[in-house]
Amino acid sequence: MGSCGVLKNTTMVCVPLMSHSVEQLVGDMFQAKNEGADLVELRLDYLNDFHPQTDLPAIVSNRPLPIVVVYRPKWDGGLYDGDEKSRLEALLLAKELGADYIDLELQVASDIMEEHRLSQQGNCKIIVSCFVDRITSLKEDLSHLVTRMQSTGAHIIKLVTTATDITELSRIFHLLSHCQVPLIAYSTGERGLISQLLGPKFGGVLVYGSIEGNQVAGLPTLASLREAYGVENIDADTKVFGLISKPVSHSKGPILHNPTFRHVGYNGVYVPMFVDDLKQFFDVYESPDFAGYSVGIPYKEAVMEFCDEVHPLAQSIGAVNTIVKRHSDGKLIGYNTDCEASITAIEDALKARGLVNGEASLPSPLTGKQFVLVGAGGAGRALSFGAKSRGARVIVFDIDYDRAKSLALAVSGEALPFEELTKFQPEKGAVLANATPIGMHPNKNRIPVSEETLRDYSVVFDAVYTPRKTTLLTDAEAAGAIIVSGVEMFLRQAVGQFNLFTGGKAPEEFMREIVLSKF
Template sequence: MACKNGLLVCTPLECATLEEMLASMGRAKAEGADLVELCVDSIPFSHISEVKKLIRQRTLPAIVSFRLKSWRTSGKGDCEFLCLQVLRLGLELDVEFVEMDYEMASDIAMAEHLYRREKSKIIVSSYVNGGKPSSEKLGDLIARMQSTGADVIKLVIDVDYITDLAPLFQMLTYCQSIGAVNTIVRRPIDGKLIGYNTDCEASITAIEDALRGYSQVVCMGSKYKLHQYLGKLEHSLLEALRAYECGARLLQEAAEVLFKAGSRAIQIVHRYQSSLKRSRRIRNGFCLDTDPSVLVPLIAIAVGSRGLISQLLGPKFGGFLVYGSLEGKSIPGLPTLVSLKQVYKLEYINSDTKVFGLISNPVGHSKGPILHNPAFRYTGYNGIYVPMLVDDIKEFFETYTGTDFAGFSVGIPHKEAAVGCCDEVHPLAKSIGAVNTIVRRPIDGKLIGYNTDCEASITAIEDALRANTSVINGEASLPSPISGKTFVLVGAGGAGRALAFGAKSRGARVVVFNRKYALLFNMKMKSLSSNPRLLFEKERAKSLAHAVAGEALPYEYLDRFRSENRMILANASAIGMEPNSDQTPISKEALRAYELVFDAVYTPRNTRLLQEAAEVGATVLQKISYASLFWNNSDSKYSSSQGKIYGYRSVGTGMLCLRFYNVSWNTFIGLSIERPSPSPALSLIK
């Protein structure tokens, strides 16, 4: 049922009818789900017997849940009573898991459920929203949730930024090994966070003192003092159970004393029966046994598009299960079940897995995971490549400092800002002023920045032009076919800078058309000075043109610009990218002046710009930004640090040709970087 690493993949089912729920369960089974979450609150049932039918007809192991927040929002009436009815039914029918909200996990409800169940396990869940959650806040909440006696606990967190996920990963890593954390120390040697629980020793001492006092009072026969010590013992026991780290023998002894003391104490013992079984002995103060059989598994979910990696990296940090949605039923923050099973292959992910990803905004268009994850598995490298929706790249690197976050592709709009985040920048990237690949050097954790867009894109353009003139793949002795041509560039961002510098190095005349420059061209400086952002955009286009000895023109001039025939057009802007795939930077008629059209947009693959360019007879070329992988010479030796990657290149009018390359993984896996000579780098898919 579970993956090789013990991870479960669960599909949440929110359906309008019972029939739809059963049909969706069948789809989830076909797509490879290990279990499903039956969100009973989404079904407008009139009688509990309908829920009974659903549970009995399940075709997969299931979590039966009744979300109070969802039910209250719908205004359907008394939810607490109905929730308890549904949960009791799940226990009676021996469903695999029953999930209840933390606010419903009261003493009475939990005691009843703990004694009614035979095969079912109880998940206690809590929804956290309202600002960035701190490690301290989450640690305290987890400790309180564990004290309910739950078999599994679940946190659902609403995050605004990807950096808000860091405390969640910390809790997954440390709270599952010791139950609860109240002290976290960053180890200087490697920067890792080490969690401790200093409540444990204090709790043990308090219980021992209370038990000693109780024994003495019993011998003396003093009823007054007996009551006093029972009160102390009860308080110490409750504190110890909340801390969750006291020795099992002491807790059991204290529980037996309270059990004999009266009905109120009996309720306390029943309430924490499950806790007693899971408690562990302390060894040497802070050293705790971490027998997996006594751990309380944690499920962690971050809601929203920035929370996607909470699921993709769940198995690395110790998550009990991850969620994947059905194909065609996307849920913000959840990957699809198909992608989990076919692209990310989470069964191969463990605590030693290195994390790589695309830092961009937007990031949904990324094809990087489709290339890199199979390539990691092919080469036997323990890594995972994930999309990372980042708003502030500086804050991102300040938050994720661990060496396990080992390498990054950098996309729109962070390529220029990424330069300032690196400890070292490759000379080419520094001269361009943009970075598209960052590697964390394992030996010291420093961030090293590179730019592979430049050589990769320009070489692809050269090869396509040479193919048109029947020259076999560019002999080194021949001059560049770009030399002397007019290179028209749309966009002055990071990708545009790389293309401009590459074209200049080949002897082309570069003309920059920045879309935002059209608005600025006729504005007075007084207006510009009141809008620093607009002024920045104008200066960026002009400074790029100056750096490559070219010129910057307003975007509105693009359709009329024709300095010569057989020019080269490169779109390095986001024009034409999904969801605006109907847009194009230039009219179809104006494309007749171009010999070759290059588009850096790769979602959709065949953009409107490329379609219209092919229709008027131009050679079209799409950038398949296949990340910072270096293309070795044909005589390079194949080694364990190299893999074979398929990449698409367009050659000839409107044609897409599949070519086979040996590529070195040296950049991404942090080994020494081989400078390809004379063949340049093949750009990495982002």
């Protein structure tokens, strides 16, 4: 895999419209235009009461944007179940009326193209499409399939697949960068998302997005394609960064990192990467195009094995949340930006409230404090090492008692069985830190401790940042504690990552403004 060497990105942003009436379809076309689409794909098979002879002229003549006309039959995953002749007649009529593109299924394309000499005539471009359920299940080589599609005489070919693993997408990127004919190729679903987002990098003709209020499952909105990912700025030289995580869709990383790249003029894109198998992932995406990663749940500890070198702080913590592919030799270097991010977030909140811990000579407002940590995974390890480095006394709870014990040992703290958490009586001035995903969107109502003991903590920190103010923080504030949101940790760890990714200095104030306005 590699950069395909095209000049600036020529990818167009397309909105598929599955409207049920002609009026709605026309309205949706205008909405798509207003939201920044370059063209729309009209799924005629979704129209309820469709009369091609009268409706198509109205649709084509009212189009505010170029249109791709699709009339997908049931036998190819669409809704149309009438006779084939009428379906094809409708598509040909759309072409005669001036449609910009019509879509023909591979199974019928050759015959129709030949019979009507479609590749030679007029301005309408013919897209020959094929849906493959799981790219790995293909009996023939992918390049053979593409050759078959090309030989129909198509102007553009379109290949849609479902992905069961992110590594399968590398085949799509390879195809996109090497195909002789303009190609639309992507995988659907959460695991397939980056095939859409990175299409412009590898030379894809279209990237699909949905309009506001009419979201198509699995498709990013037009607004996020333009504002978050900035797809129009992506080109062959764009460096790819991503969050390796499972789940991954909760992350706000893309809406923070991408605008920041653009703000400083760095040619990078940051995408969510739903990863199931770390080894396979790193084996497949070894090209320099994939330049660095954030690492999220549940991989912060497991990923260390795949790093060629690990920074001493991350090594001692036993967790990596940032990986940079070293330019000179392609080696993966692991770092931890969570530790300082979380501890300074708590310290600064205490300092802002004037809690400098009695004696001004103490190095940190956390010195000597009891630090009750819930969750001994990657984020928990970073927090407890940070707390220890500030002289706090760490108590660890985790549903996996052995995991809690091993972390407690590493930070000279104490581990207690998880069942004791609800009745655990903290000391005066104690800090509670949640480093579990409890309370994270969409399971927002849960809190990791009991409401009765919550009032005994002076400071409560939650590493969860979606939502910004978790139920734990709301309850803790009501009980009188100083609360510190995971958003502050998120921002600070991202600043650290940005410096490592770009080798430059992150524009912290700009990033803070994004967090304040968009989170």
